Each structure stands twice: as C-alpha cells, then as structure tokens.
Amino acid sequence: MTFQVPTINMLLIAPAVIVAGWGMLMMLIELFISEEAQEQWTRMIPGLTLVGLALAFVQTIGLWGFDGGTFALANGHPMIVVDNFATFLNAVFLVTGFLTVLLSVDFLRRTGLDRPEFYMLMLFSISGMMLMGMANDLILVFLALELLSIPLYIMSGLAWPRTDSEEAAMKYFLLGAFSSGFLVFGIALTYGATGTTQLPGILTGIANGGSLGLAGAAFLLVGFAFKVAAVPFHMWTPDVYQGAPTAVTAFMSIGAKVGGFAAMLRVFVTALPAIGDTWAPAIAVLSALTLIVGNVVALAQPNIKRMLAYSSIAHAGYILIAVAALPINPDGVSAALFYMLAYLFTNMGAFAIVIAVERKTNEGVMLDDYKGLAKRSPLLALAMAYFMLSLTGVPPTGGFSGKFYVFRAAIEADLIWLTIVGVITSAISGYYYLRVVYTMFMVDGDGEVTAPPALVTAVALTVIATLILGFLPGTWFDVAREAALQGGLALVGG
Amino acid sequence: MGILTIVTFLPLIGVALILLLNQGENESEDKIRWLALGTSAVTFVVSLIVLAKFKTGVGGLQMVEQADWIPSWGIQYYLGIDGLSILMILLTAFISLVSIAASWTAIGHQIKQYYIFMLLMEIGMMGVFLAQDLFLFYVFWEFTLIPMYFLIGIWGGKERIYASIKFFLYTMAGSLLMLLAILYMGIKGGTFALPDLIAGRAAFADVQNILFLGFAIAFAIKVPIFPFHSWLPDAHTQAPTAGSIVLAGVLLKMGTYGFIRFNLPLFPEASVHYAPAIAVLAIIGIIYGALVSLPQKDVKKLVAYSSVSHLGFVMLGIFSLNEAGIQGAILQGVNHGLSTGALFFLVGVLYEQRHTRLFSEYGGVWKAMPVFSVLALIVTLSSMGLPGLNGFVGEFTILLGSMGAASLGPNPWIYTAFATTGVILAAVYLLWMFQRVFMGPLDNPKNKALRDINTRELTIMLAFLLFIFWIGIAPSGYFALMDSSVAELVSNIGTAVVALP
Numbered sequence: 001m002t003f004q005v006p007t008i009n010m011l012l013i014a015p016a017v018i019v020a021g022w023g024m025l026m027m028l029i030e031l032f033i034s035e036e037a038q039e040q041w042t043r044m045i046p047g048l049t050l051v052g053l054a055l056a057f058v059q060t061i062g063l064w065g066f067d068g069g070t071f072a073l074a075n076g077h078p079m080i081v082v083d084n085f086a087t088f089l090n091a092v093f094l095v096t097g098f099l100t101v102l103l104s105v106d107f108l109r110r111t112g113l114d115r116p117e118f119y120m121l122m123l124f125s126i127s128g129m130m131l132m133g134m135a136n137d138l139i140l141v142f143l144a145l146e147l148l149s150i151p152l153y154i155m156s157g158l159a160w161p162r163t164d165s166e167e168a169a170m171k172y173f174l175l176g177a178f179s180s181g182f183l184v185f186g187i188a189l190t191y192g193a194t195g196t197t198q199l200p201g202i203l204t205g206i207a208n209g210g211s212l213g214l215a216g217a218a219f220l221l222v223g224f225a226f227k228v229a230a231v232p233f234h235m236w237t238p239d240v241y242q243g244a245p246t247a248v249t250a251f252m253s254i255g256a257k258v259g260g261f262a263a264m265l266r267v268f269v270t271a272l273p274a275i276g277d278t279w280a281p282a283i284a285v286l287s288a289l290t291l292i293v294g295n296v297v298a299l300a301q302p303n304i305k306r307m308l309a310y311s312s313i314a315h316a317g318y319i320l321i322a323v324a325a326l327p328i329n330p331d332g333v334s335a336a337l338f339y340m341l342a343y344l345f346t347n348m349g350a351f352a353i354v355i356a357v358e359r360k361t362n363e364g365v366m367l368d369d370y371k372g373l374a375k376r377s378p379l380l381a382l383a384m385a386y387f388m389l390s391l392t393g394v395p396p397t398g399g400f401s402g403k404f405y406v407f408r409a410a411i412e413a414d415l416i417w418l419t420i421v422g423v424i425t426s427a428i429s430g431y432y433y434l435r436v437v438y439t440m441f442m443v444d445g446d447g448e449v450t451a452p453p454a455l456v457t458a459v460a461l462t463v464i465a466t467l468i469l470g471f472l473p474g475t476w477f478d479v480a481r482e483a484a485l486q487g488g489l490a491l492v493g494g
Numbered sequence: 495m496g497i498l499t500i501v502t503f504l505p506l507i508g509v510a511l512i513l514l515l516n517q518g519e520n521e522s523e524d525k526i527r528w529l530a531l532g533t534s535a536v537t538f539v540v541s542l543i544v545l546a547k548f549k550t551g552v553g554g555l556q557m558v559e560q561a562d563w564i565p566s567w568g569i570q571y572y573l574g575i576d577g578l579s580i581l582m583i584l585l586t587a588f589i590s591l592v593s594i595a596a597s598w599t600a601i602g603h604q605i606k607q608y609y610i611f612m613l614l615m616e617i618g619m620m621g622v623f624l625a626q627d628l629f630l631f632y633v634f635w636e637f638t639l640i641p642m643y644f645l646i647g648i649w650g651g652k653e654r655i656y657a658s659i660k661f662f663l664y665t666m667a668g669s670l671l672m673l674l675a676i677l678y679m680g681i682k683g684g685t686f687a688l689p690d691l692i693a694g695r696a697a698f699a700d701v702q703n704i705l706f707l708g709f710a711i712a713f714a715i716k717v718p719i720f721p722f723h724s725w726l727p728d729a730h731t732q733a734p735t736a737g738s739i740v741l742a743g744v745l746l747k748m749g750t751y752g753f754i755r756f757n758l759p760l761f762p763e764a765s766v767h768y769a770p771a772i773a774v775l776a777i778i779g780i781i782y783g784a785l786v787s788l789p790q791k792d793v794k795k796l797v798a799y800s801s802v803s804h805l806g807f808v809m810l811g812i813f814s815l816n817e818a819g820i821q822g823a824i825l826q827g828v829n830h831g832l833s834t835g836a837l838f839f840l841v842g843v844l845y846e847q848r849h850t851r852l853f854s855e856y857g858g859v860w861k862a863m864p865v866f867s868v869l870a871l872i873v874t875l876s877s878m879g880l881p882g883l884n885g886f887v888g889e890f891t892i893l894l895g896s897m898g899a900a901s902l903g904p905n906p907w908i909y910t911a912f913a914t915t916g917v918i919l920a921a922v923y924l925l926w927m928f929q930r931v932f933m934g935p936l937d938n939p940k941n942k943a944l945r946d947i948n949t950r951e952l953t954i955m956l957a958f959l960l961f962i963f964w965i966g967i968a969p970s971g972y973f974a975l976m977d978s979s980v981a982e983l984v985s986n987i988g989t990a991v992v993a994l995p
Contacts, residue, residue: 378607389640394666395633404677408567411677423674427667434643434662438655442647474564481566 009070012082015060015090016130022052023123042116046105049119053097060090077200079137088483089133089262092344096254097126099348102458104247107355113158113245121151129255133262138187138197141263148259149176152252156244168243175236183223189216199271207274217272217279227260228316230286231293241309246358250351253312258340261319265333276327284324288421290317295425298432304354305365315343321422322406325413333484335409342398342469349462350387353380356451371445381440383459388433390466393426398469496559498573501540502620505613508533512610523605530609534591541587548580550974553982568685572627577979578754582623585831589743590616593736595954596839600735600846601649611641619744628676628686639665650732657732664725668715675708692759706764709757716749719809720779723802730798735842742801743831750808750827762987769813769901777912779806784919793851796927797837803916804830810913811892815987819895820980821973826888833877833885836958840870843951847944858936862944867932869955874928876962878921884965
C-alpha cells in the first residue's frame, strides 16, 4: 500500500484553521499566565475571541465566489470543498460565535461561570461546524461532527456543581454518542454499497447500491436528525436546553442545528440525489412530525428556555420542509439557507433577552419573570416582542421572509400537504409566542433586568438584521441563491 | 414620492415625533395627543387631495406607483387607487382622525405607546386598501394585527388578554391559508402584481375553487361571516373605545374589500359557484346577529353583534355580483363604519363617566343628557336604515341588487325576503336599546350626575352626522366615485354569470 500526501491549499481552509488555531493559541498562552495576571487574562479573553472570529470572518468573506477543493489525493476528489455554500455557512457560524460572545461576557461573570475555556471550546466547536459545511467525504463529516459536539458536551456542563447542568451534559453526551453511532453505521453501509466515502463517488455509485445503499442513507438521516433535533430524535433537546447555561443554549440552538443541516444538505444534495425519491418522502414525514410535536408541546411550557427548546425543534421542521422539496425543486437549498440566516438573528436576539432577565443561573427563566417587562425596560420588551413575532412568522420580520421562501419552495415542489401542515402549526405557534408578548406588555410585575452594553449591542444588531431581512429580503434571497447554486446543484448534475 | 405613498406613510412622521418627546409630565402628554391628532388630520387632508385628483368615470387604477421590491421574485412596491378603494381610503383617514380625537380623555396610561400604535394602525389600513401587489398586500394585512393586538391587550377591558389573543390567532390562522394561495398564484402566474394576475388568471383557473376558499376564509374571518364571527364580540367589547371604532369602522371593511378586490376578479367562475352558499351564510349572519343582539345585557356587546348583522347585508350585496349589489355593499361598508363607529363612540362617552355598560344601570338618560340623546337617536336611526339617513341608501341598494341577482339562482327574491326581516329586527333591537338607555324615568341616582356632551365630543359627533346626512340625502356623488370601477368589475365577471345554467 502506497501512502500519498494530499495536496493542501491552506488558504481555502484558512477560516476553520484560524478559528481552531486561535483557540489553541489562547490555550497555550494561558499556560504561561501567572496567578496574579490570571484575572486580567480572563477579562481579555472575550475580546481576543472576537478578534479571532473577525480575522476568520475577513478570510471567509474573501472566499465568497470561490469554487474549489483541497486535500485531494492524486486519483481522488478533494476531501474539503470551498464554495459559496460553505462560505455562506461559515459566515453564519462566525456570526453566531460573535453574537454568543456578546451575550456571554457579562452573563458568565454574573453567574460565576467565567472560565476562559468557555471561549476556547466555543472556537473549537465553531471550527467543527465550519468543516461540516465544507466536508466532501463522509469520514470528514464524522470528524467534523465530533469536533462540533464534544466541546458542546463540556460547555453544557459548565455550571457543573449544579445538577441540571451536569444532567444536561450527560444526556447530551450519551445521546450524542448514540447518534454518532448511527452516523458511523450509515457511513459504513454506504461504503459497503458504493465502495467509497467520497461524496462525488457515492453520487455515481449509490444508484447501483441497492438496499444496502438505502439503509446507509437511512442511518445517515437518523444521525443528522439527532443533531438538528427532528422528531422523533429530539428527546434530548428540552432537558439539555433547559439545563445548560443560557449562553451555551443560545450557541447550540443555532450552531449545532445549522451545522447539522449543513452536513445534511451537503450529503443529500451532492451524494444522494439518485435516491431522492426515497429519502424525500421520509424527510417530509419527519418534517411534519417535527412541526406538529414541536409546536404543540411548546404550548404547555412555563419555562422560557424549555419553550424555546421546543420552538427550536419546530423550526428544524420548517427547514426540513425545504429539504424535503429538494429532489424536485433545487431552490430548497437556498430556502433552507435563508431560513437559517433569519433564524440565527431572531433566536440569538430572543436568547439575549432571556439572559437579560435571568438573575442567576437558571433563575428568572420562567414566563412569570417576564411580567411587566414592558414597563421595566420598554425597549428590551419591544425587541423581544419583535423576535417573538418573527419566530411566529408575522410580516415584516426576517422570520416571515424565511417562511415565505420555504413555503414557496415546497409549493413549487408540489408538497402542498406539507405546506398546509407548516401553515397550521405556524398559527398554533402564535399562541405560545404571543404568551410571552402579553406577559411582558399586559400583565404587571417586577424584577431585575441586567442589560450591559455588550448585550444591548447584540440585541441592537439582531433587531436590525431581523428588520432588514423582513423589509428588504431581496438581496439576501439572491445571496442565498448564489450560495446554493454552487454548493449543491452544480454537483448534482455531475 | 407619489401621493399614495405619502397618504400611507405620513403617520410615520407622527410616530417619529412622538418617540422624540419625553413622557412623564402632563404637558408632554398633551403634546403627544396634539401630535397624533395633527398627524392624522394632515393625513385626512392628504386623503382629500387624493379625492380631488381622483378621476371619476375611469375604471382602472389611478395614481399608480410602482417600484421593484424583491426583483428576483417579481415582487413590487405597487400602489394604486380606483373606485373600489377611494371610499375606503377616505373612511380610513376619517375614522383614524375621529378615533384619535375620541381617545383624548379615555386613555390615561402609557399614552405614548397608545398613540404610536394608533398611527401605525392607520399605516397598515391605508396600505391594505392601496396595495396592488399581493405580497405587499399580505404584509400590510398581517401588519394591522400587531397594533390592534396591543391596543386591545393593553388598553382594553377586563377580558382584554383573552380577547386580544383570540383576535390575533383567529385572524392569523385564516390569513396563513391566504398566504398559501398567494404563493401558489405567484408561482403559477410568475408575478404578484394583481392586474397582471387578473389578466393571466388562466394559469391557475383549474384550481380556482380552492384558491377562492383560501382567500375567502381569511376575509370571512375578518368580515366576519357567520360562523367565523366568534372573535368579534370579544374583541369589540374588550377594546378601548377608539379600538372598537377602528375595528368596526375600518378593519371589518378590509374583509369585504378583500372579497371585492381579490376574490371576484381573480376567480370569477368560483365566485359565481360559491355565491349562493355565501349568500346563505350572509343571511344567516343577518338574522343571527340581529337575534343575538336582542337579549344582550351590555350595550357595547349589542352594538358588536349588530355588526355581524350589518356585515351580512354587505356580503349579500357583494355576492349578488351585479352593479347595484356591489355598489350598495361598498357604500354600506362606509355607512356601517360611520353609524357603528358613532355608536361605539357614544357608548364610550357614557362609559367614561359611569364605568359600566349594562342596560340595567341606565334609563332616562335623556333627562340628564338631552343633547347627547338627540345625537344618539339620530345615529340609532341611521343604523336602523331610516330613509333620509345613510343606512337606508346602502341597504336599499343592496336589496335591489339581490332582487336582480342572476348569481343567486332563479328565485333571488327569496334571499331578499329573508334579508328584509333583518331590517325589521334591526329596528326592534336598536329601538329597544334606545328605549332602555334613554327613555323612562331617571331612577338611578348615579345617572343624575351625568354631564352632557362637551365641545370635543360634540365636534366629533357633528363630523359623523355630516356624513350620515350627506350620504342619506345626496348619495349620488358617492356612487359616482365607484361607478366605472364597479361596472368594469361586473362586466368582467359577467361572462361567468351568463354562463350559469
């Protein structure tokens, strides 16, 4: 057996490398920090993290429009592809990280969780997410998934003497490991059916893969469904979201989900279109279940973090609508991308308010704590109301534009029944989102609100982004479309 | 910037100015009121300029403003006005002005937010009546929910939270199906512009019965048509006075307007197909609304249920699918806005003093408030449809239209006959209402202290009465505004009506 050294173009993987390297660098520096300087160092960390993310962001933007790959063996396909799809998602992950830092700074200090490793773990996790979107080989998908997940397990347990945080970490870890098992099994079966783990190779081989290939695809789907929290693979979500420190919840409600969808879209669009007739109906059913269970169970949640957990399950369902439309309507990719962009800002903003209202770790996260918020801090309440309306999908908000795009993609694919399910569950979701609004505006109550500048900045940024996506979505529709064309469809044909 | 954009977004200037004021002292509270009133007054003046520029005798859209909004999907910022909407624009501007004036002393807390929501409401309603792109229309349509939700929920009565949620969810659930229909047509037709879709409606004519229902359910909830009315009594009763005036005056008209603007021209065959069914529901609404009004113990609830009955007439007129019916329906929409708006206002004046709306608390009010009572009598008679006042003109034209309605089968007079019983019932519940509140002995000591109407209230009422008499005595100018547009609409659906067996 001969050993080949793949050709590597570092420039292309620079965004992920910068993020991971920056984390490692900070970790190394910390070794040399003296006891006395420790406190000062801890204060510097968030700022440094932002710098690292900004550097990676600049690099990412520079790659917009680029289409190519690296880590290619002489006779094979590249293991990593960099195209607009990957670049778009990389930018989404970096912005997620950026906002998470803004949300976390004061929260972690206030709750006594201020440890430098939080930011480093977050950077590692982000690099994993970025690789999810760039992976062109199932082995790399698996590695990226683990790189994404393992830091998240630790972050969930960050408040560790507290049992709910420990429970969250344990649950997340066990079920995460379980889902990784499914994914590996799916990879093995797919390899058995096609003789390769490279996505372009699977593309040509899967048609002749027979039932082995179908089984492989099914297990891959289950693995991804765990990550994006689709019903019936969502059981971990509510407990983990509720138990984890809120800043971590905010981060994973977007990062882990979008990461899961990044790999799911990449694999299903570039490797498995030949059996689209088989997986699309399965995803459609998954989507309908997710929409119904997520939205209906959210109705009964008095804890806002738990409610947002079910809401995030429900939103996975809307994105799955776009995925289910894919084999017939390639526009589904851009619909999903746009939806995730809108969801990023809206959900991040909502979690920012949750953090502002939260007093200690997991105290002040009940709906009752929002009573009278409109009188105590009108602007935050107004922002929260706007986010809730956006999550409901009322115009003019980013959430509405996202739903509009997704429903449009589904109607074009003749998935009328699924669209109707989506519409009805949207109406149901109005009830629990509005409950937050009326608790804030129409019921009196008191309590503390902590809104330091970093958090207010995050709220302002997310409100502006949601407004832009609501009023002037055209540009961003086009961006999402460009991202999708190069990412998926160009390869489907080949 | 065109005049229609100005009339739509002018209230935004008021919102900005109010936001810049500091709340707290009484002085700035008055400033907020004056700013809001001034803004809506200027908007009313601009709407009169629109009227002055409006050419009667022309069927199509006028003063059109078009700009790309989301070009990759063919979505435009597209405003236009024609005979179907000109009266609605005037009504919106008038009702907004009046309801802001009516809130002067009634709203005592969170004044800043209140007037901001009122002005945002006006923007939403204007947009609904002017938008000629379905996406734009939908955005305005849904947007109107948000300010009204807060108006009911924050400044409403005891059950305000329940009422506001019910209002929001009910309307939103209906609208989402309309969104699907809009999306479907946009995809098939390749555009969201209404005139283009009407011209190219062959693209989706095969499923027009389903699309018709998608729109019809959204509008039927808004109107409301029986059996979709159950949100209305709660919302109307719990809303603050100005909220009720806007709800009855304009929001319900958004539903009837939607039928005329979208359902009839986009799906003429389906309109003919469903006309008898909707007419039957309209008549059930007329009679049911009237019968349920009778036993009400709460004055405001009675007025709310009477809306169900009145809007039944409007729906019957629309689905007569002829010129008289539709013209009558549009005018009756305006009439209902004036009469019921005025009734809600009068109830509000009483409520502000006595903090109750129960019939059992009143009686003999005429002796304490003579001027107020005379005004109330005129409005009551106008709502009843007394000849010489506005209600009569509208109802008469609608009944005339339904008598000759080819869409309602070989014996349309049956519909007319049933509808006419509604007119009689209206006389019963309205006169009984008047009798229980104003006539009889003044035996409740609390009512002896009632003060009569003040100058501000009198001005508002005179404004209402001006139009109540004007439309009642000389309606021809109002009909002239819509003549050509309605004629064009009817001739477009005419072929479909003729094709009936």
